[in-house]
Amino acid sequence: MNVLLTLSIAATLALFFGVLRLKNLATPVIVIGLLASLVFNAMEWNNTTSIFNDMMLYNNFTVAFASVGLFITLILVLFYSELSAKHEFHLPEILAIMLFGTVGGIVLLSFRNMVMLFLGIEILSLSYYVLAGIRKQNVYSNEASLKYFLMGAFSSGFLLMGIALIYGVTASLNLNEIAGYVNNAKGIVPPYFLVGVLLILSALLFKVAAAPFHFWTPDVYDGAPTLITALMSSVGKLYSFGAFVLLFNSCFIPLIADWEVILWIAALLSMSVGNITALYQKSVKRMLAYSSIAHAGYMLLALVGINNLTSGSVLFYALAYALASVVSFVVLYIVRDKKGSYDIASFNGLAQKNRMLAVVFTISMLSLTGIPLTAGFFGKFYIFNSALQSGYYWLTAFAVINSFIGAYYYLKPVVAMFASKSDEEITMPALSNSLLILLGILIILIGALPGFISGVI
Amino acid sequence: MNTIFQQIPIEHYITLSAILFCIGVLGVLTRRNAIVLFMSVELMLNSVNLLLVAFSMFHANPAGQILVFFIMAVAAAEVAIGLAIIVMIYRNLKTIDIAELSKLKH
Amino acid sequence: MNSDLSSYFPIALQFILAAGFVGLTMFVTHVVGPNLRTRKKLKPFESGINPSGNARQPFAIKYFLTAILFVLFDVEVIFLYPWAINYRELGVYGILTMVIFLGLLLSGFFYIIRKGALDWDQ
Numbered sequence: 001m002n003v004l005l006t007l008s009i010a011a012t013l014a015l016f017f018g019v020l021r022l023k024n025l026a027t028p029v030i031v032i033g034l035l036a037s038l039v040f041n042a043m044e045w046n047n048t049t050s051i052f053n054d055m056m057l058y059n060n061f062t063v064a065f066a067s068v069g070l071f072i073t074l075i076l077v078l079f080y081s082e083l084s085a086k087h088e089f090h091l092p093e094i095l096a097i098m099l100f101g102t103v104g105g106i107v108l109l110s111f112r113n114m115v116m117l118f119l120g121i122e123i124l125s126l127s128y129y130v131l132a133g134i135r136k137q138n139v140y141s142n143e144a145s146l147k148y149f150l151m152g153a154f155s156s157g158f159l160l161m162g163i164a165l166i167y168g169v170t171a172s173l174n175l176n177e178i179a180g181y182v183n184n185a186k187g188i189v190p191p192y193f194l195v196g197v198l199l200i201l202s203a204l205l206f207k208v209a210a211a212p213f214h215f216w217t218p219d220v221y222d223g224a225p226t227l228i229t230a231l232m233s234s235v236g237k238l239y240s241f242g243a244f245v246l247l248f249n250s251c252f253i254p255l256i257a258d259w260e261v262i263l264w265i266a267a268l269l270s271m272s273v274g275n276i277t278a279l280y281q282k283s284v285k286r287m288l289a290y291s292s293i294a295h296a297g298y299m300l301l302a303l304v305g306i307n308n309l310t311s312g313s314v315l316f317y318a319l320a321y322a323l324a325s326v327v328s329f330v331v332l333y334i335v336r337d338k339k340g341s342y343d344i345a346s347f348n349g350l351a352q353k354n355r356m357l358a359v360v361f362t363i364s365m366l367s368l369t370g371i372p373l374t375a376g377f378f379g380k381f382y383i384f385n386s387a388l389q390s391g392y393y394w395l396t397a398f399a400v401i402n403s404f405i406g407a408y409y410y411l412k413p414v415v416a417m418f419a420s421k422s423d424e425e426i427t428m429p430a431l432s433n434s435l436l437i438l439l440g441i442l443i444i445l446i447g448a449l450p451g452f453i454s455g456v457i
Numbered sequence: 458m459n460t461i462f463q464q465i466p467i468e469h470y471i472t473l474s475a476i477l478f479c480i481g482v483l484g485v486l487t488r489r490n491a492i493v494l495f496m497s498v499e500l501m502l503n504s505v506n507l508l509l510v511a512f513s514m515f516h517a518n519p520a521g522q523i524l525v526f527f528i529m530a531v532a533a534a535e536v537a538i539g540l541a542i543i544v545m546i547y548r549n550l551k552t553i554d555i556a557e558l559s560k561l562k563h
Numbered sequence: 564m565n566s567d568l569s570s571y572f573p574i575a576l577q578f579i580l581a582a583g584f585v586g587l588t589m590f591v592t593h594v595v596g597p598n599l600r601t602r603k604k605l606k607p608f609e610s611g612i613n614p615s616g617n618a619r620q621p622f623a624i625k626y627f628l629t630a631i632l633f634v635l636f637d638v639e640v641i642f643l644y645p646w647a648i649n650y651r652e653l654g655v656y657g658i659l660t661m662v663i664f665l666g667l668l669l670s671g672f673f674y675i676i677r678k679g680a681l682d683w684d685q
Contacts, residue, residue: 012670019677115524122531126538133542142546143558149542150494150555153535154485157501160528161478164508164521168471171516173524192471526641533638537631544627 001051001058002040003066004103006033011099018092026092027081030099034074041066054174055113062110064315065242069109069235072322073102075435076234079330080227082431083337094134098231101127105239109246114163114173117243121159121207124239125152128232132224144223151216155206162199169193179251187254194258200247201259207240210296211269218277221289226336229285230329233292234322241299241318245311253306264304264395270297271402278409283342284332287409288325291368294406295321301399302383305390313382316453320367320375320446327364327439330432331357338426347413349422356433357426358417360440365410367443370403375443378450463514470511477504491543491553495536502532628680639668 010033014026041063048059077095085091104123111117129152133145167173169192170181182189206213221229252259274294281287295317302313332342334357339346351358367376380403387396428436446453477500484497506525513521547553646653646661653660675681 012667015674016670016677019674115520115527118524119527119531122535126534129538129542133545136545137549139549142542142549145542146491146546146555146558149539150485150491150498153495153498153539154482154501156535157478157481157498157505160502160505161508163524164474164505164512167509167521167524168467168512168515171512171518173520523645526645529641530638533634537635540627540631 001049001056003037003044003070004106006037006040007099007103007106009033010036011096011103014092014096014099018090018096023092027077027095030077030095031074033099034070034077038067038070038074041070050112051110054176055116056107056110057112058110061242061246061311062106065109065238065318066106068315068319068322069102069105069238072235072238072326073098073231075326075439076227076231078435079326079432082429083330083333084225084227090134094131097127097130101131101231102235105235105242108239108243111243111246112175112250114167114175114178117247118156118160118163120239120243122156124236125156125207128152128228128236131228131231132220134228135225140223141225142223144220147216147223148220151206155203155213158199158206159203162196162201162203165192165196165199169196175247175250182251182254185254187257189255194255197252197255197259198262201262204240204244204247205266208237208244208296208299209293210266210300211273211293212266214270214273214293214296217293218286218289221292222283222286226285226329226333229289230326230333233288233329234325237292237296237299238318238322241314244303245306245314248303248306249311256306260304263300264392267297267300267304268395268398270294270300271399272297275402275405275409279405281409282344284344284347284413285329285336285342288328288332291406291409292325294402295368297402298380298383298399301392301395302386304395305387305392307386307390309382309386309389313379313386316375316382316450317379319453320379320443323439323443323446324364324367324374324376327360327436327443328368330436331361331364334426334428334432338424344413344416347416348420350417350426353422353424354426354428356437357428360436361417362414363440363443365414367447369407369410371407373444373447375446375450377447382450467511467515470508474504474508474511477501477507489554489556491546491555494555495539495543499532499536502528625683632675632680636668636672 010029013033014029017023017026017029044058044063045060048057050057077098080098081091081095088094101124104120104125104127107116107120108124111120129145129149132148133141135141163173166178169190170178172178172181202213205211206216209217221233224232248259271294274290274292274297278287278290278294281290299314299317299321302310302317335346335350336342347361350361363374367374370376370380380399384396384399387399481497481499481501481504484500485494488494488497506528509521509525509528513519513525543553546558550557642664643661646657650657
């Protein structure tokens with residue numbers, strides 16, 4: 001609860017500093033708010049608290065997921081305020097909306113009532129609709145925002161219909177009571193209930209950008225400002241998957257026979273559609289957008305055979321993916337700022353001009369591919385392990401083949417960086433430079449010592 | 458007290474909501490004007506509201522009506538953001554036909 | 564069935580009275596009032612200003628902005644209803660919560676004023 005309050009107050013203060021001619025104070029307030037909420041979040045460890053008569057429950061699952069979300073948000077806020085500040089008139093508002101989105105995300109990680117599920121998803125999505133369209137004069141940003149908004153509102157409709165049908169059968173919106181109903185029913189529930197579960201499932205698949213509902217992803221990720229895309233693909237995915245695991249883990253496990261087929265079809269489709277379409281992209285940004293669909297597919301793999309390994313492996317994978325994706329989008333932003341294009345050709349000769357950028361970008365691409373000694377490898381390892389435990393042998397084999405396809409397109413910009421030559425200088429601001437190095441070291445460190453994170457939940 | 462609303466069988470409410478919901482879904486899938494799309498989404502949300510209130514009466518449980526309050530408030534916020542986005546697009550492109558919004562495909 | 568319907572009788576009466584009043588007033592003015600048709604009287608009424616141009620023209624974007632803000636603040640009022648119904652049961656706690664809620668809403672209002680969203684001449 002302290003975390004939510006701190007974030008909201010910091011964001012509101014930043015908004016007011018923005019309009020009271022104290023713009024310089026806005027960024028420090030946001031950063032302090034994020035740091036304070038990281039501390040408050042850590043203090044909730046092993047201290048399960050129920051908030052507002054069981055509307056929310058702050059437990060270790062929440063703390064673990066939220067600390068990753070808060071950390072990545074902090075990093076992105078720092079990047080944004082250093083790299084983008086010169087283009088930006090509305091900086092306090094943008095940073096404040098990022099924080100409001102985080103509030104929605106943390107609600108999604110701690111809800112115990114369908115009302116809070118709906119509110120969390122809406123707070124998160126409404127912030128992202130605005131952030132996607134934050135470049136008001138840019139037609140691409142406009143288009144991304146409208147598409148995201150219309151499709152997001154559409155999927156919210158499905159989510160609500162699902163909640164309403166489940167409420168109609170169980171007469172309760174409380175997750176514990178719904179779980180009690182499902183357990184008593186012993187796998188035989190009225191068709192209304194099943195339709196409700198399927199509607200909620202499709203809405204959540206939409207939010208995590210998984211395959212049959214992925215059509216908005218490339219356009220939105222491509223059109224939104226690059227650092228915002230980094231936010232949406234890293235923490236946005238983390239929060240949505242957290243909600244997914246939380247909801248299905250607590251309520252719908254006895255009905256697994258009814259929904260696992262849909263989930264593994266979605267996982268299969270996401271992996272193949274994401275990876276195969278990414279092969280044909282010339283723009284690195286669009287390639288990363290398609291690859292994020294494929295990563296959603298890998299993460300669904302852990303959910304297919306839901307077991308006690310699921311939340312730990314999803315957390316690890318989300319962390320590894322978030323680190324690598326933040327690094328790759330930030331480097332892409334810097335390259336695009338100099339060369340004016342997202343094409344793979346823009347990366348030509350980067351290794352000559354700025355060795356640090358090239359090395360960090362290579363590390364992030366290797367991590368996204370899943371090469372050993374990077375965080376991405378253990379992310380995939382735990383996910384596949386979890387799927388194997390539930391007996392999904394051939395689905396795991398398919399995922400392994402898919403990772404090999406991924407290697408091909410991830411290494412294209414890397415090859416361009418090291419193989420070709422270029423004359424343009426690329427210099428980096430000091431803070432972003434050290435943050436990138438920090439992230440690169442973290443990816444390697446987590447890859448070398450995975451036990452730190454994997455044993456947490 | 459047995460009111461007239463409770464004498465209507467719950468199935469009728471479900472059918473009505475399902476029909477309204479499907480009209481909304483079809484509207485979103487077939488229309489091209491962003492504002493009309495938007496109204497279709499609102500229709501979907503309102504059909505859910507109707508269903509929630511009906512279930513709430515049926516079970517004599519107020520939780521559903523509380524959710525309806527929240528849906529209405531959030532839908533208003535969504536309207537505000539949606540209209541702001543549409544106005545922003547109209548200023549830049551002088552159209553709100555989503556079929557013409559395909560710059561990103563190329 | 565009848566006993567249930569009878570509880571709606573006052574509402575029905577209200578409807579009948581309202582419709583009856585409107586109908587009666589319109590009928591009486593039509594009969595009693597002098598019926599003069601002049602050019603000026605048949606023109607659309609624009610609060611005393613001479614009408615100009617077509618009514619179906621796009622209007623300024625600032626109407627949209629004000630309308631959007633109105634919708635937001637208008638709908639938040641629905642949260643007052645459950646509080647008003649349970650006013651006695653919730654007591655001081657309820658009042659404090661509502662003061663915080665309305666204070667936040669008011670701070671939003673302050674924000675849009677400072678932001679200049681309601682500046683008509685801008």
